[in-house]
Each structure stands twice: as C-alpha cells, then as structure tokens.
Amino acid sequence: MSEKLEELPLFPLQTVLFPYAEQYLHIFEARYQEMVQLCLKEDRPFGVVLIRAGSETGEAEPYLVGTAVRIVGMHTYEDGRMDIHVRGERRFRIRKLDDSRTYLMGFVEPVVEAEIDVESETSELLARAKDEVEALIHQVFSHGKFDVQVVFPPDPVALSFAIANLLPMENLDKQHLLETTDTLERVTALLPILENQILEVKQPFYKITTQELSEWISPN
Numbered sequence: 001m002s003e004k005l006e007e008l009p010l011f012p013l014q015t016v017l018f019p020y021a022e023q024y025l026h027i028f029e030a031r032y033q034e035m036v037q038l039c040l041k042e043d044r045p046f047g048v049v050l051i052r053a054g055s056e057t058g059e060a061e062p063y064l065v066g067t068a069v070r071i072v073g074m075h076t077y078e079d080g081r082m083d084i085h086v087r088g089e090r091r092f093r094i095r096k097l098d099d100s101r102t103y104l105m106g107f108v109e110p111v112v113e114a115e116i117d118v119e120s121e122t123s124e125l126l127a128r129a130k131d132e133v134e135a136l137i138h139q140v141f142s143h144g145k146f147d148v149q150v151v152f153p154p155d156p157v158a159l160s161f162a163i164a165n166l167l168p169m170e171n172l173d174k175q176h177l178l179e180t181t182d183t184l185e186r187v188t189a190l191l192p193i194l195e196n197q198i199l200e201v202k203q204p205f206y207k208i209t210t211q212e213l214s215e216w217i218s219p220n
Contacts, residue, residue, distance in 0.1 A: 005095055006108050009044075009047065009104070010103065010104040010106045012051045012056065018088055019158070020158050027084060045069055045089060047092060049106075067178065072085050092111060094107070111179075129194070132195060132198065133194065163187070169193065176189075
C-alpha cells in the first residue's frame with residue numbers, strides 16, 4: 001500500500017469507464033450535484049466505479065478498481081440538474097471507504113501497469129490488434145462514400161484501452177480488463193472479441209455505430 005493515499009470522491013455506476021474514454025452523465029441527485037460542485041471548485045477529479053451490489057440511486061458497494069475522471073464540459077438546468085462531460089484519466093484502487101458524507105469518498109492508490117518488454121512478439125501482437133481494428137472500421141464504412149484513415153494512439157496502454165472502449169462487452173468483462181495490469185494480456189483478451197465483431201458487422205445489423213468510431217477516423 002502507498003504511504004499516502006489520495007482522497008477521491010466516488011460515483012458508483014452500472015458501467016465501466018476506461019482511461020482515455022469519454023462519457024456524458026446526467027446528474028440529478030443532490031448528493032452528486034454537491035460532489036460535482038466540489039470537483040469544479042477545487043479542480044479535482046472524481047472516481048467512476050462499477051457497482052458490485054446496490055443501486056445507482058441508493059447505497060452501493062463498489063468494485064475496488066475504478067477510473068478517475070475529469071469534468072471537461074457541463075450544462076446546468078434551472079432546477080439544479082446537470083449534464084456533464086467527463087474524460088477518463090487514470091486507474092485507481094480503493095484501499096478505504098468513507099461514507100460519512102452524502103456521497104462516498106475513497107482513499108485510493110494508483111494502479112500501476114507492468115512495463116512492456118520491447119520484443120518482436122510484442123510488436124507483432126500490437127500490429128495484429130491494429131490490423132483487426134482497421135479491418136473492423138473499414139468493414140463498418142465499406143458501404144459508405146468516405147475513405148477513412150484510422151488513427152491509433154501511440155502508447156500501447158492507451159491503445160489497449162481504446163480498443164476495449166470500442167467493443168461491446170458485459171460490465172464484468174470490462175471490469176476484468178480494467179483491473180488487468182499487463183498490457184499484452186489485455187490486448188490478447190481483446191483480439192477474439194475484435195474478430196467476432198468483424199464477423200458480426202458483415203451481417204445486416206450490427207452493434208457498433210459510426211458515432212462510436214468517430215475518434216478513430218479521419219475522413220479524406
């Protein structure tokens with residue numbers, strides 16, 4: 001355990017948010033409006049954590065690994081409700097919970113990713129993942145009028161989470177990937193999901209939309 005833990009407001013949700021991903025959240029409960037105002041006032045992040053037990057509108061027991069997010073945009077309604085735009089920054093592990101406030105506070109430490117050995121097998125695995133993503137995106141746009149160029153994050157960790165964010169998965173599968181600290185293990189787990197998704201988009205109906213792919217493409 002780290003000698004000094006970070007104090008982080010927590011927002012338990014029925015969703016998993018990966019680092020580098022973006023999400024829009026509707027804030028209607030007074031306790032989370034208070035939390036958002038605190039984060040804005042002190043320019044601090046809050047943590048998005050998957051609910052293990054309980055509900056979003058009641059008491060919730062969170063999984064211990066989540067993602068710290070930064071508020072990058074918001075709209076406030078006259079009745080106090082908010083629509084906020086958040087961006088995932090980094091993972092954390094909860095070491096202690098404090099429920100003395102209206103919302104949960106966590107005392108957290110960083111989740112550290114294992115270093116990647118630069119080997120030919122590593123390069124081949126990452127290259128294969130990029131090829132599969134490119135194939136998926138081009139398959140989605142194969143009947144369109146646009147020629148697209150796929151833009152990949154240069155960092156392998158960011159690449160692995162960007163791929164994970166792209167694919168439809170159950171929350172528990174996402175949570176497992178979030179908790180994984182080996183980039184190559186994460187990419188290896190994503191490859192069969194990518195391949196299955198490529199097969200699915202060849203059918204008349206598929207799950208991924210062009211809007212979900214917008215961060216990957218550059219129309220020419």
